[in-house]
Amino acid sequence: MLGRTASSLFWMSRYQERAQNTAKLLQAAYRTAMVTHAGQADGENWRFALASSGSEFGFTEKVGELTPRGVISYMVFDKTNPSSVRVCLETARNNARAVRTGITAELWEAINTTWIEFADVNPQSITQEKLPDFLAWISQRSHLFRGALLNTILRDDGYYFSQLGNFVERAENTARILDTQYWVLLPDNDVAGGASGERYQWIVILRALSGLRSYRFAYQDAKLKAGNIATFLILRDEMPRSLAHCYNWIDDTVEDLGEFYGSVQPSLEMGSQIWKDLKSTNMDAIYNNGLHEFxxxxxxxxxxxxxxxSIDYNFA
Incomplete structure (x- = not known):
């Protein structure tokens, strides 16, 4: 496979995943903004969404004042924000178009239709009242893309590069969200029982990663605890957005890619080593060495x- 083809497939999936992640952050911010929480500064939930998406600096430079409308506009429609939903969907579509003959009709339709319908939306029409339905639509379209990828693409090198793009992006998103609020996940918060502001932040983190209901299934007492949440989102492989789950998939994929080409490149060994390190650690070790540092x-x-x-496979 040509390097530019591998690159297009990798970034097609990566940007599609990023669009959904941005939408989920805004969904969590909007939902929690509807309820007053003791100890929470005004706009803190919107600031969390900006910081977790890596958009806070750009927003401050371009927009300045922190308002719900400003954050929504910058994170959804702004053409200068590389993590905005608009930029992600357009870039994913451009990458898919570059390899149009190498993907299925179902996958192209999912990507192309999403972009066409999104491009027709008037940003001024997305009021705060309409925002939840619009963000849900973005998330649903991402699920459609993922379903088309998993159910129609031939299991060859193109599929493997697409998978790697998806899970590299998902792993970064989860780690960034956790690091943005790492101090509320420290074990001291469990000893103290968790202040109201910390419990609120735990819920925001879980919602941003579609993990609130899954957490309650995984921990039968259903109590929110800092240590359990950190374990759930870092080391529990059954959680689809945990770091462990992402790198379990990456480990399987790099093994398949190595077998497909008959050689193991340095990047494939790096991916496998990250998974081995995650499997061999535990939360006590992570806390002892520093959660933020980890x-x-x-x-x-x-x-x-x-x-x-990108170096090993000559991404353009």
Whole structure:
């Protein structure tokens, strides 16, 4: 496969995943903004969405004042924000178009129709009252893309590069969200019982990662605890957005990719090593070495893996 084809498939999936992640952050921010929480500064939930998506600096430089309308506009429609839903959907579509003959009709239809319908939306028409339905539509379209990918694409190198793009992006999103509020996930909060503001933040984190209901299934007492939440989102492989789940998929995919080409490149070894390290650790070790330090190191290793992949397979 040509390097530019591998690159297009990788970034097609990565940007599609990023669009959904941005929508989920805004859904969590909107929902929690509807309820007053003791100890929470005005706009803190919207600031959380900006920081977790890596958009806070750009927003401050371009918009400045923190308002719900400003955040929604910047994170959904702004053409200069590389993490806005608009930019993500357009870039995913452009990458898919570059490999149009190498993907199925169902997958192209899912991507192309989403972009056409999104481009027809007037940003001024998306009021705060209409925002939940609009964000739900974005998320549903991302599920449609993912379903078309999993159910129609041939299991060859194109599929493997698409999978890697999806889970590299998902892993970064989860790690960034956790690192943005890492202090509320420290074990001292369990000893103290968790202040009301901390419990509120736990809910925001779980909602942003579609994990609130799943958490209650995983922990039968249904009580929110900092240590359990951190374990759930970092080390529990059955949680679809946990770091462990992402790198379990990546480990399987790099193994398949190595077998497909008959050689193991350095990036494939890097991906497997990250998964091995996640499997061999536990939350006590992570806390002892520092949760923030663990998350920043993970983000760095995840980015290094993606960069090395682009070198090994000649991404254009």
């Amino acid at each position: 998350l920043t190191d993970f983000i760095g290793r995840n980015n290094a893996f993606a960069h090395q992949l």
